[in-house]
Amino acid sequence: MSLKLTILGCHSATPRVNANPTAQFLEIQNHHFLIDCGEGTQVQLRKYGVKFSKIKHIFISHLHGDHSFGLIGLISTFRLLNRETELHVYGPKGIKEIITLQLKLSNSWTQYPLLFHELSETTSQLIFEDATVEVYTIPLNHRVYTNGFLFKEKEGERKLDMNAVFNYNEIEVCDYQNLKNGRDFILKNGTVLKNEDLTLPPSKPKSYAFCSDTSYLPEIVPIIENATCLYHETTFLKDKENLAITTMHSTAEQAAKIAKQAKVEQLIIGHYSGRYKNVDAFKAEAQTVFKNTELAETGKVFEF
Structure with a gap:
């Protein structure tokens, strides 16, 4: 069993040179999942050698642009590449309307099946399952309806x-x-x-918890408990905690508290605000609470 995560983008919304918004590519049990799709994601996929044809499931945490505005471009590119395989998109209610309106007005309907799974529940739900993997939502607390996602291997053979x-x-x-x-x-x-x-006994199943934009929310701890790896947004340092509260984001220290309470093995932090020039400060702050913390960096690969 193995889990491989490629960071395609890990910065917050303000456009900057060499600072890509949120997108991740997860490989787990021969599945290839795209998590969030900020602007320019398809370019990042090309840059880091991800074959478009591998992506069959896309999970969108919320409809803010730095997490979803790259989706229409990727869907359109699949069309230009004569894709035939169906594509499943999981995201907040309204995502189907957004994408289909763009396809309608540009007269760019896909020739491949485009299937939307719209989410509206505020409790954790099983949204994908097959013989080897389960995916659950992690309800978060942001300015718009937002979910994280928990990807779990099923227990293997003895x-x-x-x-x-x-x-x-x-x-x-x-x-x-x-x-x-x-x-x-x-x-x-x-x-x-x-x-x-x-x-x-079989190998311990691995799991990956992706927590997108959210205020500090200890209520998610039971959902992500004992995860192999947790990604948690850290838009601010604790010197801007009041701003984190106002914008419904988290600090590095708060992300580390979640990791510690949930007893995860590894914490990855990202979604850094552009006001900080040195992101090493995020790692230093988080490690005062949870030692096994790593920084998300564009192009960085984590394997478990």
């Missing part, structure tokens, strides 16, 4: 303890999958060999 298996000649290769699936083995004399005596 592992064969070959030293134990080789003690029994009756266990053949064709029996291995049943053992991995958790079944006991019955010998010809009727003796039941317990599965836990023949196998080892």
